[in-house]
Amino acid sequence: MKCDGLMNPEVSKTSERVHQRIPSGCAISGMMSEEGRRIDGRVIIKSIACMHDRSNGLGGGFAAYGIYPKRKHQYAFHMMYDNVEAKEATEEIFKDIFNVDMDEPIPTHRENGISNPPLLWRYFLEAPENKLEFISERDYVMKMVMRINSEVEGAFVASSGKNMGAFKGVGYPEDIGKFYKLEDYSAYIWTAHGRFPTNTPGWWGGAHPFTLLDWSVVHNGEISSYGINKRYLEMYGYRLELRTDTEVIAYLFDLLVRRHKLPIDKAVMSLASPFWKDIDRMEPEQKKIATAIRQVYGSSLLNGPFSIILGHSRGMIGLNDRIKLRPMTAARKDDMLYMASEESAIREIAPDLDEVWSPRAGTAVIGTLKEEVE
Amino acid sequence: MESQLPAEFMVNVDHERCRRCKRCVINCSFSAIEFKDKVTPNHRLCVACHRCATFCPEGAITITENPLEYKYGYNWTPEIRKNILKQAESGGIILTGMGNPRPYPIYWDHMLIDACQVTNPSIDPLREPMELRTYLGAKPECVEFDSEHISLETELAPQVKLDIPVVFAAMSYGAISLNAHKALAMAAKRMGTLMNTGEGGLHEELASYTDRIIVQVASGRFGVTSKYLNNSALVEIKIGQGAKPGIGGHLPGEKVGEDISKTRMIPVGTDALSPAPHHDIYSIEDLSQLIYAIKETTDYKKPVSVKIAAVHNVAAIASGIVRAGADIVMIDGFRGGTGAAPMVIRDHVGIPIELALAAVDERLRQEGIRNRASILVGGSIRQSADVVKAIALGADACVIGTASLIAMGCRVCQKCYTGNCAWGIATQKPELVRRLNPEIAADRLCNLLTAWGHEIQEVLGSLGINAIESLRGSRERLRGVGLPQEALDILGIKHAGIGQ
Numbered sequence: 001m002k003c004d005g006l007m008n009p010e011v012s013k014t015s016e017r018v019h020q021r022i023p024s025g026c027a028i029s030g031m032m033s034e035e036g037r038r039i040d041g042r043v044i045i046k047s048i049a050c051m052h053d054r055s056n057g058l059g060g061g062f063a064a065y066g067i068y069p070k071r072k073h074q075y076a077f078h079m080m081y082d083n084v085e086a087k088e089a090t091e092e093i094f095k096d097i098f099n100v101d102m103d104e105p106i107p108t109h110r111e112n113g114i115s116n117p118p119l120l121w122r123y124f125l126e127a128p129e130n131k132l133e134f135i136s137e138r139d140y141v142m143k144m145v146m147r148i149n150s151e152v153e154g155a156f157v158a159s160s161g162k163n164m165g166a167f168k169g170v171g172y173p174e175d176i177g178k179f180y181k182l183e184d185y186s187a188y189i190w191t192a193h194g195r196f197p198t199n200t201p202g203w204w205g206g207a208h209p210f211t212l213l214d215w216s217v218v219h220n221g222e223i224s225s226y227g228i229n230k231r232y233l234e235m236y237g238y239r240l241e242l243r244t245d246t247e248v249i250a251y252l253f254d255l256l257v258r259r260h261k262l263p264i265d266k267a268v269m270s271l272a273s274p275f276w277k278d279i280d281r282m283e284p285e286q287k288k289i290a291t292a293i294r295q296v297y298g299s300s301l302l303n304g305p306f307s308i309i310l311g312h313s314r315g316m317i318g319l320n321d322r323i324k325l326r327p328m329t330a331a332r333k334d335d336m337l338y339m340a341s342e343e344s345a346i347r348e349i350a351p352d353l354d355e356v357w358s359p360r361a362g363t364a365v366i367g368t369l370k371e372e373v374e
Numbered sequence: 375m376e377s378q379l380p381a382e383f384m385v386n387v388d389h390e391r392c393r394r395c396k397r398c399v400i401n402c403s404f405s406a407i408e409f410k411d412k413v414t415p416n417h418r419l420c421v422a423c424h425r426c427a428t429f430c431p432e433g434a435i436t437i438t439e440n441p442l443e444y445k446y447g448y449n450w451t452p453e454i455r456k457n458i459l460k461q462a463e464s465g466g467i468i469l470t471g472m473g474n475p476r477p478y479p480i481y482w483d484h485m486l487i488d489a490c491q492v493t494n495p496s497i498d499p500l501r502e503p504m505e506l507r508t509y510l511g512a513k514p515e516c517v518e519f520d521s522e523h524i525s526l527e528t529e530l531a532p533q534v535k536l537d538i539p540v541v542f543a544a545m546s547y548g549a550i551s552l553n554a555h556k557a558l559a560m561a562a563k564r565m566g567t568l569m570n571t572g573e574g575g576l577h578e579e580l581a582s583y584t585d586r587i588i589v590q591v592a593s594g595r596f597g598v599t600s601k602y603l604n605n606s607a608l609v610e611i612k613i614g615q616g617a618k619p620g621i622g623g624h625l626p627g628e629k630v631g632e633d634i635s636k637t638r639m640i641p642v643g644t645d646a647l648s649p650a651p652h653h654d655i656y657s658i659e660d661l662s663q664l665i666y667a668i669k670e671t672t673d674y675k676k677p678v679s680v681k682i683a684a685v686h687n688v689a690a691i692a693s694g695i696v697r698a699g700a701d702i703v704m705i706d707g708f709r710g711g712t713g714a715a716p717m718v719i720r721d722h723v724g725i726p727i728e729l730a731l732a733a734v735d736e737r738l739r740q741e742g743i744r745n746r747a748s749i750l751v752g753g754s755i756r757q758s759a760d761v762v763k764a765i766a767l768g769a770d771a772c773v774i775g776t777a778s779l780i781a782m783g784c785r786v787c788q789k790c791y792t793g794n795c796a797w798g799i800a801t802q803k804p805e806l807v808r809r810l811n812p813e814i815a816a817d818r819l820c821n822l823l824t825a826w827g828h829e830i831q832e833v834l835g836s837l838g839i840n841a842i843e844s845l846r847g848s849r850e851r852l853r854g855v856g857l858p859q860e861a862l863d864i865l866g867i868k869h870a871g872i873g874q
Contacts, residue, residue, distance in 0.1 A: 222494040224838040227850025235739050260516035263523035273841075275503045289526050295533055296513045296745070298843030304494050305838070322840060323502055325495055 026208075026220040027054035027173075028328075029340040030191040030309035031349070032316040036373030037335070038066055041182025043349050044190035049174035050348040051194060051341055054220075059195030059207035060176035061168025063159070063216035063311045064187035072163035072374075074101055074124040075141055080204055081119035082154030090148055090155045097144050098125040106167075107181050114171045114179045118156075118204050122165070138213055138258060145212060146239045156205040161214035162313065168193075168207035176207075188369065189316050191309045193218035210246045214313040215253050219246040220341055221326045224304030232299035249308055252300050257312075264317065268364040270297035272322050309339050315368040324361035331356040337367040379459050383422045384438050385415035391434035398426035398435060403796040403806055404789070423787040425796035457717070468717040471790030471800070473617060473709045473754050473776055476721050481728035481861065482760045486870055488851040490838035497840055499831035505841040506827060508771050509533040510608065510748040511677040512701040531701060532677050534607050536771055537566025538827045539842060540761055542819075543752050543775030544590050544612065544681070546572030548625045548634050548646065549713035549790065550779075551807040552579070554799045557782060557815035559583035564816070565823045568607055570773070573623065573648060575637040576602055588679070591668065593622060594648035596638035600671050608702065609668050610679040611661070613652070616710025616727070616753040618719045619683030623648035629793055629802045662698035669699070677701035677748075684708060684730030684753065685723075689737035696738060696747045704773065705730050707753025711776040713800055714791030727753040728767065732865045735768025735847060744768075744847075758829035767865065768847040781822040782815040850874070 029047045033039065044062060068076050075098075081087040094100050106120040127137050135143075145160045159166035164187075167180040173194040193208035209216040223229060223245035230240045230248055236259070238251045249271075256267040270293045274282075279290045294301075305325030310317040318339040320328050329343040332355045338346040343356060359365050385406060392413055399409050406419035407426055420437065427435045444452040457468055490496040497504070511533035518527045542558045549572060556579065558569040563586045570588040575597020580587065584605040591598050592612040603609055614620065625634075625646035635642040655661050665678050679702035680695045682688065692703050707727020712720065731751045738744040751764050752773035761772045780786065783797040790800035798810030834840065837851055845851065853870040854862045862869055 222838075224490070224494055225844035225848060227848030228844060228846060230850070231739060231847050235742050235744060256516075262517070263519060266517075266519065266523075276505055276507050277503060285525065292517050292526055292528065292530055294843075295509045295511075295530060296517050296528075298841075299847065301841055301844055303839040303841060303844035323497070 026196050027051035027194040027341045027345070028192065028208075028218045028220050028307060028309050029345050030189070030218070030311070030316055030318065030338070032189040032337045032367050032369075033335055034337065034367065034370050034373075035335040036066070036188045036369055038186035038188050039190070040184075040186050041177060041190065044192050045174050045177035045182060047340060047345045047349045048177070048192035048194055049172075050345045052172060052174070054196060054341060055172060055194030056196045057172050058170060058197050059168070059193070060171055060173025061166060061193050061195075061207045061209055061218070062173070062177060062180070062182060063164065063166050063189075063191045063209040063211065063218070064182070064185055065164045065189035065214075065311055065313060066187045067165055067185045068124075068163050071101070071124045074126055075160055075162055076165055077123040077125055077160050078106060078158040078165050078167070079119075079121045079123065080156040080158050081121065084119070086152060086154030087119055087121065089152050093144075093148065093152065094123060094125065097128075097131065098123075099128055100125055107184070108179050109181050110179075113175055114169065117169060117179070142213060142254065143237070146237075150239050150241045158205070159209075159211040159216065161211065161216070164214060164216070164311070164313065166209050166211050166216060168209065169204045170207065188373070189311050191216060191218045191311045191316070205242065206244055208246060209311070210242075210244065210250045212250045212254050213258070214311075215250045216311040217246055217249045217253075217308055219249060219306060219308045221306030221308075221321065222304050223248060223302055223306060225302060226304075228299050229302065249302065249310070252302075253310060253312070256297070256300065264315075264366060265364070266293060268317065268319055268366070269293050270300050271302045272319055272362040272364070273297075273301055274362065275322065307341065315366065317367070318359060318365040320359060320361050320363070322362040328359055329356065330359050330365045337365070339365060375463050377459075377463055379418075379456060379463070380442050381417035381420065381440050383420040384417050384440050385420050385426070386436045386438060387413045387415065388432075388434040388436075389413070391432040392430075393432060395431065397429050397431065401425045401429050401796060403794045403801075403803075404792075421787040421789045422785070423789070423796045424785045469714055469791050470717045470720060470788055471712060471714055472786050472788045473711040474721050475788070478709075478726065481726055481857070481865065482756075482763055484855050484857050484861075485728075485763050485852050485865070485867065486855055487759070487762060487766070487833060487837070488853070489836040494838045496838050497835040499828075499835040502835075503840060504831040504834055506538050506830060508536040508539040508842060510536065510679075510702055510750070510770060512747055513745040515745055532608075532675055534568070534677060535566070536568065538823055538830075539765060539769075539771035540755075540823060540826060541567050541588070541750070541771055541773050542569040542778050543711075543773040544570035544572040544588070544610065545713070545775055545779075546574030546590075546596075546625075547577055547637055548572075548574040548629060548802070550800050551795075551798055551802060551810060552577055552633065553807050553810040553812045554779075554782060554815065555580060556812035557810070557819060558778065559587060560812065560816035561819035561823070562586040564820050567823065570610065571597075573612060574625075574634070574646075575639065576605065577633065577637050581605065590681075591664075592648055593650070593652045594638075594646060596640065596646060596648075599639075603668060603671050603676070606672075606676060608677040608679055609672065610681050610702075610704065611652075611664060611668070611700075612681045613655070613661075614681070614683035614685075614706070615712060616683045616706030616708050616724055617712035618715040619685050619708075619724050620650060621715065621719050622650040624714065626793075631802060634802065658694045658698055661695065665699045679704050679750070681706060683710075684725045684727055686725060688725070688730045689733040692734040692749075693737055693741055693743070696743050700747055702748045702750060703734065704750040704752070705734060706773075707731075707751070710753035711779075712790075727751050728763075729861070729864050731764060731769055732767050732849075736866060739847075758826040758833075761826065762830055762833050762845065763852060765842065765845050766848055766852050768849070770846065777822070778819055781818045782810065783818075
C-alpha cells in the first residue's frame with residue numbers, strides 16, 4: 001500500500017496500516033462570498049479553532065477556491081511525498097503526461113508543533129493536446145490522479161483542481177492552518193475540517209478535505225453505505241484505494257455532476273434522497289423526477305450519519321444525511337454564506353448575522369457564485 | 375416383485391389415548407392408516423407429512439424414523455443402499471420432490487452481518503423510516519434533464535414496484551393446487567409483492583390479481599397467449615430451474631383435468647410435457663429474439679425476466695442474457711425446490727446460489743452493465759437473514775418457493791410428485807385441494823412476509839442504514855466464518871476478524 005509513510009511515524013509503523021477505512025467524528029466549517037470577494041485564511045482558521053474540542057489533533061485541513069488567479073487555467077497539483085524517491089518518480093510521470101509550467105515547494109511555517117510533515121510540493125500543469133484525442137481533459141486528469149495515488153509508492157495527490165488547493169495534515173486544524181501560512185492566501189470559498197478519527201492513527205493523506213479535480217469535501221460522520229458506493233464508483237473507473245469513506249463523496253459528485261451532467265440539486269437528491277413516503281406525496285412532475293433518481297441512483301445514496309460541505313469552482317454545498325444524525329448550521333450575512341457544525345463557529349467570525357438556520361435533514365444548502373465572478 | 379424395502383417411518387399410536395374418532399384415517403392421503411377395530415398403521419406408506427399427528431385431537435400419534443439399523447458403512451450409507459433396492463425393484467429413475475436435502479455447504483450460514491457501534495449510530499426502525507421498497511427492471515446509466523435543468527428527458531424502461539424485496543417463486547397450477555395459487559396471489563397483492571404462475575398458465579379466477587403476477591413462458595408454452603402476456607406485472611422466460619438444470623418437466627395426464635386442460639390449453643388427460651430446451655432457443659441470439667418478441671407483444675410495457683439455473687458458467691451466461699435484452703435475471707440455486715425431479719439431477723447438478731449470485735453481480739459490474747438488469751435469486755432462501763445476506767451480495771430481491779409452501783402447511787415430505795399432498799398444496803384431487811383454505815393460507819403468507827419485513831428492517835437499522843438500496847451489493851457489511859480463501863474471494867467478502 002502506498003502512502004504508508006505519510007502517517008505520523010510516531011504513532012505507528014508503516015507496516016501496521018494496510019487499507020484501513022477511517023470513520024471519524026469531527027468539525028466542519030465553510031464560508032463563501034457570492035460576490036467573489038477574496039478573504040484571507042485567518043478568518044476560517046478562527047472559525048474552525050472555535051470547535052477545537054471536536055477534533056483530537058490527528059487531522060486538520062482546508063480547501064480554498066480562487067487562490068491562484070494568475071494561473072487559473074492550469075491544474076494546481078498539491079502533492080505529498082514520503083521521500084525524495086517518491087517525488088522523483090512522480091515528476092518523471094508528470095513530465096510524461098503533463099506540461100509542467102511551474103513547480104515549487106508549498107510554503108510552510110515550521111515552528112508550531114506540527115511534526116514530521118511529508119515533502120509538500122505544488123505543480124501547475126497543463127494537459128497536452130495530443131493526449132486528449134479520445135478523452136476529455138478532465139477525464140484525463142482524473143485518470144492521472146488515480147494513477148499516481150495507486151501506483152506511485154509514497155506519493156499522494158492532495159488536490160488537483162484549477163485555481164484551488166487543499167492544505168491538510170496531522171495536527172489540530174488551527175495549527176495546520178498556521179503551518180501552511182494560510183494568511184498568505186485569499187479565497188472566495190474556504191472550507192475547513194478538524195478531525196477526530198476513531199479507530200486509526202491520523203496520517204497526512206487521510207486528513208480532510210478529500211478532493212478530485214475541483215471537488216473538495218469536508219465531512220463529519222461515517223458513510224455506512226460505503227461498500228456499495230465504492231463498488232458503484234468502481235464500475236465507472238474510479239479507484240478507491242484510500243479506503244476513507246469521504247473519498248466516495250468527492251467521486252460521486254464528480255460522476256453525477258461532471259460526467260452524468262446532473263444539475264446540482266438533482267445530484268444532491270440522489271445522494272440524500274427524500275423518503276418514499278414524501279416522494280409519494282409530491283406533485284406529479286416532481287414525483288416522477290424523484291422516483292427516477294432513486295430508481296437509477298440507489299447505489300449512490302449516502303447512508304449513515306453525515307454532514308458535509310462540498311466546495312467546487314462555482315460554489316459551496318452543505319448537506320446532511322436523511323435523518324440528520326450530524327449537526328449543521330447555516331447562516332447568511334450580506335453576500336456571505338456560512339455553514340458549520342456549530343453556530344458558535346459562525347458567530348465567532350460573523351457575530352451579526354442576517355439569518356441563521358438549521359438545514360433540514362437531507363435538504364441541501366446550495367451556495368452559488370454570481371455569474372459575473374470569474 | 376416383492377419389495378425388500380423397509381419402512382422409512384413408524385407411526386406410533388397410543389391406543390390408551392386414542393378415542394377411535396378416525397380423524398387420522400380420513401386425513402391420511404397416503405393410505406398409511408387404516409381402521410381395523412382400532413387405528414392400524416401401514417408403516418411402509420407413511421411419508422411423515424404430519425397430517426394425522428396434527429389433526430389427532432388426543433395427540434395420540436407420533437411418527438418416528440424406523441429405528442432399523444443398517445450395518446455401519448461410511449461409504450454405503452443406508453440411503454444409497456435403499457436407492458439401489460428401489461432401482462433393482464423398479465428399473466426406473468428415482469423421482470423426488472422439493473429441494474436438494476444433501477449436506478452440501480450452506481454458505482448463508484458461514485456469513486455474518488455487521489452492526490454499528492459508537493462511531494455511527496444504529497437506527498431504530500420503530501421510530502424512523504426504514505425503506506424496503508425495490509423496483510425491478512432495467513435502469514439507464516444516468517438520467518438526463520432538459521437544458522433548463524427542470525424536466526426529465528430520460529424515459530425509464532418499465533419498473534415493477536415491490537414493497538418488500540421477497541417475491542413468491544414460480545410454481546405452476548398443476549404442480550400446486552388452484553387454492554394454493556389463489557393464496558399466493560392474494561398475499562402478493564396485499565403485501566405489494568409478486569407471485570409467479572410457473573409454466574402452467576394463468577387460471578381465469580386470478581384475473582383480478584394480474585398486476586401482481588409474473589407470467590412464465592417455458593419450453594412447453596402452456597397457456598401462452600397475447601392476453602396472458604399482457605395480463606401481468608412482468609413476463610419471465612424460464613430456461614432452467616435450480617432443482618433440475620437442463621431437464622424438462624412432466625405433468626402426468628391423470629392430473630390434467632378440465633380446469634388444468636383449459637388453463638394449459640391441452641386436451642384433458644394428456645401428459646403435459648415441457649421439453650428440456652426451448653426448441654426455438656438453441657443459442658443466445660435466439661433468446662434475444664424471444665425477449666424482443668415478448669416485448670413487441672407487450673408494447674414494451676412489461677419488464678422481461680430470464681430465469682436460469684445456477685450452473686458452473688452462470689456469470690458469463692447471465693452477462694449474455696443482460697446483453698440479449700433481459701430486464702431481470704433470475705438465478706435459481708441448486709438447492710431450489712421442485713414438484714418433481716430425478717433425484718440424480720436434483721442432488722448432484724448445479725452450484726450454490728450464494729456463489730452464483732456473487733459471481734454474476736461481480737461480472738456484471740466488471741462489464742459495467744449491472745444497472746441494465748435486476749437480479750432475483752432463489753434456491754433455498756429460508757429466512758430473513760438469507761434475504762439480507764443475498765441483497766448484501768448484490769441481489770435486488772429474493773424469491774421464495776419452499777418457504778412459502780411451508781407457511782401454507784407443507785411439511786417438506788418431498789412427495790409432491792405423487793399428487794397425494796395431504797395439505798392440499800401439491801395436489802389436484804378435489805377432496806385434498808379443499809383442505810387448503812385460500813383465505814387462511816394467504817393470511818399465513820402475509821404473516822410470514824410481514825415478520826421477515828420487520829426483521830429485515832431491524833437488521834438495516836442495526837447496520838445504520840435506512841434504505842434497502844444502501845445494503846444492495848454492500849459486501850463490506852458481510853464477513854465469512856470458516857470459509858476457505860477461494861470461497862471468500864468468490865463471495866467478495868473478508869473473513870471475520872478483519873476490520874475495515
